Every structure is written in C-alpha cells, then in structure tokens.
Amino acid sequence: MSSAAAVESPAPALPRAFWALWVCQLVNRLGSFVQPFLVLYLTQDRLLSAGTAGAVAAAVGAGSVASQLVGGWLADRVGRRVTMLLCFFGTAGALILLGSARSMATIWAAAFLVGLLGDLFRPAVQATVADLLQPGERVRAYGLLFWAINLGFSISTVSAGVLASIGYGLLFWLNAGTSVIAGLVIWMMVPESRPALDEGTSRRPLLPVALRDTVFLLMILLQIGYATIYFQGYSTLPLAMADDGLPSSTYGLVIALNGVVIVLVQPFLGKRLARFDRPKLLAASMLVVGLGFGIGAVVHDWWGYGLSVVVWTIGEIGFAAVIGAVFADLAPVDLRGGYMGMSGMAFGIGTVVGPLAGTNSLEFFGPTATWIGCALLGVVIFIGQFALAPALHARAAANAATA
Known part of the structure; x- marks a missing residue:
C-alpha cells in the first residue's frame, strides 16, 4: 500500500444548513433553564404541593411524547422549516405563559404546550439531516447534533442554578429568548428540504x-x-x-x-x-x-x-x-x-x-x-x-x- 493511500482521507464538509441546525441545537440547550427547576419553581414560588408540581411536570412530559408524532406529521405535510419555526417561536410564547400563569388551568395548559411545542423540532431536524446528507455522512452529523445538545445542557444546568437564585422569572424569559434566537437562525439560514413528490402523486398517510x-x-x-x-x-x-x-x-x-x-x-x-x-x-x-x-x-x-x-x-x-x-x-x-x-x-x-x-x-x-x-x-x-x-x-x- 502506498503512503498516500494509507493517509486517511478527510471527511467531506457538511453543508451550511446543517451547521445552522447545529447552532440551533446548541443555543436551544444553552437556554434550557426552566425544565431542571420547574418543580422547584412550582413548589417554592407558586406554593404548589410536591404532588401537584410533579403532575405539572408530567404534563410537560405528556406534551413531549405527543409532539413526536405531531412534529413528524407536520414535517412531512407542512414542511421541515415551518415545523421548526413553530417549535421555537411557539415554545417562547408557551414559556412566557407558564412563567406568568396564576390559575391552575393556565398552568396545566401552558405546561402541556411547553412539552408539545418544545419537541416538535426533534423529528423535523432529524428528517432535515436525512434530506441534506448522503447516508454515509449521516452518522457523523447526528453525532455532532447529539454533542451540541449535551454541551449546551451541561452549561445550562450549571448557570441555571445561579440564575434561579436571582429569580425564577428570569429563567423563563431567558429560556424564551434563546428559543427565539434559535428560530431566527432557522428563519435566516435553513431552507425547506422536504423532498418533492413526483407529479400526480400525493403524500401517503x-x-x-x-x-x-x-x-x-x-x-x-x-x-x-x-x-x-x-x-x-x-x-x-x-x-x-x-x-x-x-x-x-x-x-x-x-x-x-x-x-x-x-x-x-x-x-x-x-x-x-x-x-x-x-x-x-x-x-x-x-x-x-x-x-x-x-x-x-x-x-x-x-x-x-x-x-x-x-x-x-x-x-x-x-x-x-x-x-x-x-x-x-x-x-x-x-x-x-x-x-x-x-x-x-x-x-x-x-x-x-x-x-x-x-x-x-x-x-x-x-x-x-x-x-x-x-x-x-x-x-x-x-x-x-x-x-x-x-x-x-x-x-x-x-x-x-x-x-
């Protein structure tokens, strides 16, 4: 084997739209301040019982589970880009609603919306990566997205504790702000990637x-x-x-x-x-x-x-x-x-x-x-x-x- 052949070929460059998605994942996780402190906020600031606070957190989880199916359906029917924009801008509004809610009905509804809207991004971004990249490039790309999630979350969990000592309301506003920033990155840098159907065909259920x-x-x-x-x-x-x-x-x-x-x-x-x-x-x-x-x-x-x-x-x-x-x-x-x-x-x-x-x-x-x-x-x-x-x-x- 020649020395040239033995040299490992460099990995192909990933497209600009992928790196925009990577930035979105990082920014979104950097601002994930509310989830780790939601139960503490509800018990200490809203004076709810531990059981009620846990149930509200479960409502976020229920919304998150539902969002996977809804987000996947929207990504195929409406488009990847629209689904991601709905996720980020909608989540910002839901977070502000949850942080300002006073009645239990509003708290329950806002919690479910935070889970539902907040995870619409996942199936849409995974489908977008598959649209943008050839099969041989996808493992590296999905791995980089996973890294961005964990890098951002590791930083946010540390900083959230400091911010919570200032006031829980700040967590909601900053979390919403980073969600808006992520949405703006999608708006400016990520085109629609949903594959077009052949003429005369319709999307299957x-x-x-x-x-x-x-x-x-x-x-x-x-x-x-x-x-x-x-x-x-x-x-x-x-x-x-x-x-x-x-x-x-x-x-x-x-x-x-x-x-x-x-x-x-x-x-x-x-x-x-x-x-x-x-x-x-x-x-x-x-x-x-x-x-x-x-x-x-x-x-x-x-x-x-x-x-x-x-x-x-x-x-x-x-x-x-x-x-x-x-x-x-x-x-x-x-x-x-x-x-x-x-x-x-x-x-x-x-x-x-x-x-x-x-x-x-x-x-x-x-x-x-x-x-x-x-x-x-x-x-x-x-x-x-x-x-x-x-x-x-x-x-x-x-x-x-x-x-």
Missing part, C-alpha cells in the same frame, strides 16, 4: 404505512427496550446508590460523568463511528449500554458506579450517533418526518416504562437482580437488532434506488 411495516415496528420495540434500560440512570440508579449508603451528592457527581464523557469523547468518535456497519453498530451500542448498567450488580462504591456510567455512556454515544441514520435509511422518503417522530415517541414510552419497571424491580427483587435484568435485556435487544441487520440493509438499498 403515515399510520397505515407504518403499521404494516414489520421491520419498523420491530425497531420501535427494540428502541423501547433500549430506553427502558437507559432511564434506569435517572430513576433506579440514585435509589440503588442510596441503598449502598452513598449520599445524593455522590450520585450527582457520578451521573455528571455522563455529560463529561459525551462532551470529551464524542467529537473524537463521531467520524470513526461512520466507518462501521450502521445496524450492527446500533446493536453493539445497545449491548454496551445494557452491560454497563449490569456492572451495578457487583459494585457498591462510588468508583464502581462511576465505571458503570462511563461504560454505558460510551454505548449511548454510539446509539445516539447511529439511531437517526438507521431510521433515515429505513423510512420511505415521503414519510421521513413521521418515521422519525414515531421513533422519538418510542423513546418517550421508554421514559415511562423504564422508571416504573426499574424502581419496582428494585423494591421487590433488589438491586442485584435489577442490574442483571438490565444486562439480560441488553443482550436480548442486541440479538434482535443484530438479526434485523439484513432487512435494514435491504430496505436502505431499496430506498436509495428509488430516491
């Missing part, structure tokens, strides 16, 4: 197509399984660490490793992950996450739990980089937004199933069985995802041939 797509439905089930494992990190893990006599401050430091590893490692892994077979990389990433949580079965100290977090975070980086690319390969071109939305909704279902399953398992079976269960579920979804690889390759080839 999403659900009749998706519900007959066996490969897609199996992917949805596997993603719910993955999310069920993943959300143990934010529900079962702090309880298990408390059972081992570790204070909540130690959990805070351990879970902070997740963001640190993502911010430091993802930029170096992104381009390299693009070299691997996408469905098989997805399967391997799911397995690493499951086994990472499984480490909890044999550790009882902060460093052991820290090792667990580092391992499953590596798997999370691989999953986040490749999942959008796999669904982009799987989706019919005219239903990309809808398929991305249903994928996001599956992950949202996992946010409900995961904490319920994990905390109940911890209570009735103990931590060792719970973490072993996570590892076993990781093995099951690895096998399922790996078995789907040939079908996913065939679908990707068929979609590429008709694009």
